[in-house]
Amino acid sequence: MSLEVRTIDDTDLPDWLRAMRIGFLQPPVVPKEEIEIRRAGMDFERTQGAFDAATGRCVGTFRSFTQRITVPGGASVTTNAVTNVTVAPTHRRRGLLSRMVDRDLRAAKERGDAAATLLSAEYPIYGRYGFGPATWVTEWEVDVAGARLDARYAGPDGGGRIDLVDSAGVREFGPGLHERLRTLRHGVVDRTDRWWRFATGELALHTEASWTEPFHALYRSADGTVEGLLTYTADDVWEAKRSRTTATVRSLIAVSAEAERALWHYLLSVDWVTRVMTGLRAPDDLLPLLLPDPRAARVTTHADHLWLRPLDTPVLLEARTYTGAGSLVLEVDDPAGLAGGRFLLEAGPDGASCVPTTRPAELALGVGELGALVLGDESAVRLAALGRVTEERPGAAERAELLLRTARRPWCPDQF
Structure with missing residues (x-):
């Protein structure tokens, strides 16, 4: 089966919306009024569709847009907000979602976005793409x-x-x-x-x-x-x-x-x-x-709510504030090659520095675990107990806990 993933244009929009409705189990008829309203709010350069060459029909949808999210301390960073993600039930397990996610994340990295965000309809899907649950409701x-x-x-x-x-x-x-x-x-x-x-x-x-x-x-x-x-x-x-x-x-x-x-x-x-x-x-x-x-x-x-996928580890960790002072060497594993590496975080109430380093790692974690930790909600100690982060130096998880956790839990009041 020949399946093409590409950005859409204005002529594709009715078929793209029909495919999105099918994916969300909504009636697959798109009123003209809806097409016009959605057209006004879409950036076609950031809207992907998967198309079946045999029928010419759209069988997968994916869209992103620019968003700002507040990090601990009140500053905000630019993120790539992902939405309208569907794959038709007739075209599952063919790698369409992986292709669309990969294209979008690499474009976001090229733009200089600090992270990607989304609201996951199903918990197991997005961890494999480096997203972690950063806020709960x-x-x-x-x-x-x-x-x-x-x-x-x-x-x-x-x-x-x-x-x-x-x-x-x-x-x-x-x-x-x-x-x-x-x-x-x-x-x-x-x-x-x-x-x-x-x-x-x-x-x-x-x-x-x-x-x-x-x-x-x-x-x-x-x-x-x-x-x-x-x-x-x-x-x-x-x-x-x-x-x-x-x-x-x-x-x-x-x-x-x-x-x-x-x-x-x-x-x-x-x-x-x-x-x-x-x-x-x-x-x-x-x-x-x-x-x-x-x-x-x-x-x-x-339940989990907003998921976050780091794209620029130093930008994310330097943008936020820290109530205590300390340093930590993080080994971030990112199979996609977008935000991984070994970084020295030196943080305190007056600011933070996060730079690549050759010093021995103290805490090793996946990029999704970093996404769950960066807004201060998840516990590094708990993740270590679960085997999802590894202490390369004893006590590193507890130091990460003291640095990263916040007095109030992060909250995203919106859906997108």
Whole structure:
């Protein structure tokens, strides 16, 4: 079977979208409206298709775009964000994904991207390409009555206030608020104007259900500064004249603990709401510990989220900050030849240096394990116990732990 992998052009787009829909088990008919909306947001030079010469049809899809991700300390690096990855069920196990991944990663390395990122639909797929799970997410289901919040709650303390705003207000205040969040929380990725237009219904794919305006709650501090934004929906369910309404969080971002606490307290105090679904939060979110009874919050999802594949080891390790001081010689194994080598990391609160070295390795690891460690979430000691990193010098894993781990866990609130 003759299979060609190449970048697509405008004339390929309808067939490419049909193939993507098949891969994601969606109806394989592409409305014209969807083609036009997707065309406006695609870079064809970074969009690949696999084509079967016998039929001329697209049987595999792959796309990437430029993204910025915050590393520990508030700086950000440029990454190659991967999305829309499918292979038709009729063309599995023929190396199509490997060919598309390899082309894309080498192009990203040539551009100078520090890493590649993606959200993996299936856990086992991307480790073999050097990706590692760098952030995790947790979702809670909160029984409002069981949480035992103060029923007399009337609003935030300390002079802050919460106001409901419409989508125009979200587009006015949201982007600036999110940019502030990006300087405070590692793992957060940037949001484009197109992202905000989709999030507020200004853009919608034909395949999506008709837009229903959600509720948007804005938190302002005592001096009027916008510090938090909550978007949620409510299903308005009643049984035997008693409310069984569920509020579902679409997004909650905050740049202060006061704003985050106030927005959760607000939502958990909305009349008629008996259950709250929190959406995908950081595993160390303030919930459930801000509840008088934390057992009222039940974990419904706990899973890996953003995966990271290093492309430039020195750039990644020099961009982030380190609370402690120390040095470590890392032997990074990368079969693809993109980010491997032996590197001396010398790091401290004032900055870091990561350079190639001929000194003996102290900690040996695969490039995927480095991807899991670089944002500070995974434990080098745990990976050593699993046999996934090797101590070439006793105590190296513990030193890596002290250098790389962060006080708060990284969090990526978005899907892409």
